[in-house]
Amino acid sequence: MSVTRIAVIGGGIVGVAIARELLTRHPDAEVTVFEKENRLAAHQTGRNSGVVHAGLYYEPGSVKAVLCRRGVGLLEQYCAERSIPRIACGKVLVALNEDERGRLRGIEERALANGVPGIRTIGPGELRELEPHVRGIAALHSPSTSIVDFAQVTQALAVDATAAGAKVLLGHEVIGLHTLGSEVLVTARTSGGTTQAPFDRVVACGGLQSDRLAEMAGDGPDPVIMPFRGEYWAIKPERRDIVNGLVYPVPDPRYPFLGVHVTPRVDGEVLIGPNAVLALAREGYTWGKVSVPDLVGVARTPAFWRFARQHWRTGLREMYGSLSKHRFVEAARAYVPDLQDDDVVPGPAGIRAQALDADGGLVDDFRIAFRDRIVVLRNAPSPAATSALAIAEHVVTTIDKAEVEL
Numbered sequence: 001m002s003v004t005r006i007a008v009i010g011g012g013i014v015g016v017a018i019a020r021e022l023l024t025r026h027p028d029a030e031v032t033v034f035e036k037e038n039r040l041a042a043h044q045t046g047r048n049s050g051v052v053h054a055g056l057y058y059e060p061g062s063v064k065a066v067l068c069r070r071g072v073g074l075l076e077q078y079c080a081e082r083s084i085p086r087i088a089c090g091k092v093l094v095a096l097n098e099d100e101r102g103r104l105r106g107i108e109e110r111a112l113a114n115g116v117p118g119i120r121t122i123g124p125g126e127l128r129e130l131e132p133h134v135r136g137i138a139a140l141h142s143p144s145t146s147i148v149d150f151a152q153v154t155q156a157l158a159v160d161a162t163a164a165g166a167k168v169l170l171g172h173e174v175i176g177l178h179t180l181g182s183e184v185l186v187t188a189r190t191s192g193g194t195t196q197a198p199f200d201r202v203v204a205c206g207g208l209q210s211d212r213l214a215e216m217a218g219d220g221p222d223p224v225i226m227p228f229r230g231e232y233w234a235i236k237p238e239r240r241d242i243v244n245g246l247v248y249p250v251p252d253p254r255y256p257f258l259g260v261h262v263t264p265r266v267d268g269e270v271l272i273g274p275n276a277v278l279a280l281a282r283e284g285y286t287w288g289k290v291s292v293p294d295l296v297g298v299a300r301t302p303a304f305w306r307f308a309r310q311h312w313r314t315g316l317r318e319m320y321g322s323l324s325k326h327r328f329v330e331a332a333r334a335y336v337p338d339l340q341d342d343d344v345v346p347g348p349a350g351i352r353a354q355a356l357d358a359d360g361g362l363v364d365d366f367r368i369a370f371r372d373r374i375v376v377l378r379n380a381p382s383p384a385a386t387s388a389l390a391i392a393e394h395v396v397t398t399i400d401k402a403e404v405e406l
Contacts (some may be wrong), residue, residue: 004030005198007186009174009213010205011035012045013154013388014380018203020157021392023164025400031166032199033158034188036173040158041151043283044207045385047350049232049263049271051246052076052086052146053383056093057258060113063366064383067394069114071387078389079148082156085266091145091246092127094136094335100250101138107250108140118143133242133338145246149266150385177202177216177374184373203395205377208282208353217374223355223363224301227282227294230274231322232347233329235262239343240270242336249335260321260331271347272332272339277322278315285349287322306360355379368395375399 006029008019019031037043052075058065079086095101104121111119119142122130127139162168169188172195176187183198204213211225235242248261263271278298281291298304308315321327326341333339355363355378366387367379375395384391 004200006031007184007197007199007202008033008205009186009202010207011037011040011154011158011168011170012043012205012207013041013150013157013385014045014207014377014391015203015205016040016154016157016161017388017392018205018395019166020161020164021389021396023161023166025396027164029165031161032197033161033166033168034172034174034186035168035170038170040168040170041154044350044353045154046151047285047348048150048382048385049274050147050149050265051091051263051386052148053386054091054111054116054119054142054145055114055383056107056111056116056119056140056142057251058110058114059365060110063368063394064364064387065110065114067366067387067390068383069116070393071383071390074389074393075148075153075386076146078156079153084148084152084156086146086148087264087266088144088146089245089264090130091142091248092122092131092134093140093142093248093250094127094134095138095140095250096136096334098137103250103253104138104140111140111142116142116144131244131247134247134336136335147246147264147266153388174204174206174213174216177204177213179218179372179374182373200373201399202374203377204374205380207380208351210353210376210378210380211355214369214376214378217369217371217376219369219371219376219378222303222358223367223379224303225282225353226298226301226304226307226356227279227284228276228352228354229279229284229322229349230276230352231328231349232271232273233325233344234347235270235272235339235344237268240264240268242339242343243270247336249331260328262332262336269347272329272344273347274350275318275321275328276352277318279351283351285351301356303356303358303360307356307362308360310360352381353379354381366391368398370398
């Protein structure tokens with residue numbers, strides 16, 4: 001297959017992985033990555049907890065489950081080949097009551113169906129052996145779950161892609177996609193004005209801007225992206241030994257968020273979080289960052305109001321936790337009782353690009369739209385970073401199988 005000019009929009013881990021995969025299969029391609037920021041991995045990729053998810057939660061057979069399990073293997077192999085630090089610290093999901101113990105059984109069944117290695121339920125005694133400061137009536141132990149710096153992985157992938165011939169354009173915000181016959185004209189805004197260039201194919205993986213890119217490509221308005229800010233507190237260095245690995249609550253099945261958990265990172269830091277509050281801007285990492293256009297967009301979205309009517313109580317609770325350190329730490333103290341308010345200091349924050357369907361329902365699985373010469377990743381939430389190399393395989397394979405001349 002002859003591959004000529006391909007634009008990849010988005011310089012997060014998924015976009016860079018796709019650029020690398022394209023050139024691995026089609027070394028004669030001319031691949032250009034457009035990233036609106038002045039660095040790669042500036043948003044979701046570089047602002048997450050760094051957990052390499054093993055595939056515990058996902059519906060067996062779903063795109064998310066399949067790509068996560070494939071992605072874990074590819075990522076582990078890649079980190080080993082590139083000497084990128086990855087720590088297999090393990091993970092426990094802690095049940096505090098009988099209702100949560102029942103939900104834990106369901107998660108274990110999913111994990112086993114997904115082929116997660118070593119997964120098993122343990123009692124309070126064995127939990128104390130693994131995590132002396134953690135308490136619960138039972139826990140699901142995933143010894144293979146690990147942590148990594150996804151921004152570092154992205155930089156390594158970018159080195160591979162550029163060595164294979166990719167061009168990475170930083171500070172180029174795509175503001176227009178127009179299909180003209182056999183070409184797609186990409187318009188980008190830069191500090192020096194606007195530029196335009198024709199491409200044979202475009203792959204858009206813009207994360208927080210994915211729905212806007214989809215509409216530029218001529219796709220429909222749904223699902224729409226809602227920005228949920230996840231805030232963290234960081235445990236002081238002298239108290240970081242309060243956990244040995246990842247410690248999570250049993251998630252509420254009504255939401256895609258996993259609850260406030262305790263997360264060691266490869267740099268030695270230990271985070272508590274995240275919560276999930278509606279951000280006042282798509283890239284609003286603090287309460288002080290407000291975008292009037294983004295807020296107007298939310299207000300004009302019927303899907304948001306349908307979602308809000310269903311979950312307003314949860315929204316208020318999350319907002320309260322955002323404004324109160326005590327309330328935030330209290331959520332983690334339910335299963336790490338030795339944790340005190342004075343043990344933590346303010347930490348980082350990230351934004352989750354959560355897709356909502358027209359009925360206000362939260363979109364849980366990955367969604368990829370193929371329109372003529374443009375591919376759009378409309379929903380790629382966690383575990384997208386874990387799955388990035390597998391997503392890249394899936395996207396390029398799908399294009400190739402469609403016998404579209406790239």
